[in-house]
Amino acid sequence: MSPQDDASAPAPAPNAAPLPDPVAQAADTPAAPPPMPIGRGSFDHVMEQFARDYVRDRRSSRRWNLFFRFGWLALGVFAAWTIHQDTTTSSAPSGPHSALVELRGEIAAGGEASAEVLLSGLKSAFEDAGAQGVIIRINSPGGSPVQAGIVYDEVKRLKALHNKKVYAVVEESAASGAYYIAVAADEIYVDKASIVGSIGVLMDGFGFDKVLEKVGVERRLLTAGENKGMLDPYSPLSEKQRGYAQAMLDQIHRQFIDTVREGRGERLKETPETFSGLFWNGEEAVKMGLADGLGNLDHVARDVIKAEAIIDYTPKENVAERLAKRFGAAIGEGAVRALGGLPALR
Secondary structure, three states: OOOHHHOOOOOOOOOOOOOOOOOHHHHHHHOOOOOOOHHHHHHHHHHHHHHHHHHHHHHHHHHHHHHHHHHHHHHHHHHHHHHHHHHHHHOOOOEEEEEEEEEEEOOOOOOOOHHHHHHHHHHHHHHOOOOOOOOEEEEEEOEEEHHHHHHHHHHHHHHHOOOEEEEEEEEEEOHHHHHOOOOOOOOOEOOOOOOOOOOOOEEEOOHHHHHHHOOOOOOOOOOOOOEEEEEEEEOOHHHHHHHHHHHHOOOOHHHHHHHHHHHHHOOOOOOOOOOOOOOEEEEHHHHOOOOOOOOHHHHHHHOOOOOOOOEEEOOOHHHHHHHHHHHHHHHHHHHOOOOOOOEEEE
């Protein structure tokens, strides 16, 4: 190079940054990781996600298990508390008092007004030495003549055994089978607007044989015994079968009449309508001798028995028992309806 060329070269600017060295820069760059085999990364990702989901599901499952366990525990505690309350109520210590047993709803086996339930409460009431008298508070349209008859007979027996008086107090109604039970009491008290009486028996149902004939449907009922299919709603009712059913109803009606006459005695003022199935209000029932006077529960306890304190001996069902019985009663009622019904005092 000539001095001329060297002189013409530009001098470096003062304080200028040195240019990077490509060789040194390449040496300082970190090496890239070796390539991963194809598919390995995606598999690890899937497994990791699966593990997370599994752990989350297990935690959720544990939480639900704890929730249901606490729920069943709470239900068990509630049931135990209910039973304890019932036991405490029925076994509470008592001084002189009026004993109460409730008769509510239709009188039927397996129901709240069955002979089994009523007699359980009545026996406890009679056996308590502190009970100065027993009150049966009635609000019922009647029901089974069998159940009513069992209660009537047992009330008469308990009265004689324990030498205690029984008083029937009618609220809304004491009709048919309920009045059958009421006449076992020494005295009957009613409200002036109560429904009392209906001393009769009925058996109801429907006959669909003409409908089947009209639409062209044949009823195929096979029996062993010519009257086995009696009262079948899809078969005609013969005059012989009608007469047999009516005779049975008349016989039960006669039993009902005899019971009323026995229970009311000379207080009963019979008329041609007394045993016709009619019913009357409480005021008229007193005039007819079907009841002894007007009064409610408190009046009878305070002024008649002279023991104002009242203790209820009516058996109380817990929630589980009530549901089970109602389910069973519904099935039984459906079966009875399918068979055409049974006699009823209502």
